[in-house]
Amino acid sequence: MSYLTITPVKAPQPATILADNVNVxxxxxxxxxxxxxxxxxxxxxxxxxxxxxAVLAWETVEELQQVDKSLPKNTPHNSFTHYCTENPSALEARIYDV
Structure with a gap:
């Protein structure tokens, strides 16, 4: 007679879900x-x-990526753009349509 041994499985951790109304x-x-x-x-x-x-973990990653895409990105400012914003009347700051 043989017996079947069942190994207890660790319960899955709940996925961390970021709500849409949370400001992060x-x-x-x-x-x-x-x-x-x-x-x-x-x-x-x-x-x-x-x-x-694994499915829950990757779903969490996808949700965080969607939130990351929906946030407005700040454009990096270099010294030239900083100069142009401080001196809009400078020749370098003028924008021409070609």
């Missing part, structure tokens, strides 16, 4: 996105791509 700064969102990516990669290594844990 860009640096916090970047940190959360990096952490979510690392978590999803590790969970995929441990449990495999088809596991519920």
């Amino acid at each position: 700064s860009a640096t916090t969102l970047d940190n959360r996105l990096k952490a979510a990516l690392e978590h999803a990669r590790r969970i995929t290594e441990i449990y495999g791509l088809g596991s519920l844990d």
Whole structure:
């Protein structure tokens, strides 16, 4: 007579979902996105791509990426653009249509 041994499986951790109405700064969102990516990669290594844990982790990454895309991006200012905004009447700051 043989018996079947069942190994208990660790319960999946709930996915962190970012609500649409939450105001998150860009640096916090970047940190959360990096952490979510690392978590999803590790969970995929441990449990495999088809596991519920991996699916939830990657879904969280996708949600964070969507929020990141929806936030307005600040354009980087170099010294020339800074000069042009401070001196709009300067010859260098004038914009011509060709």
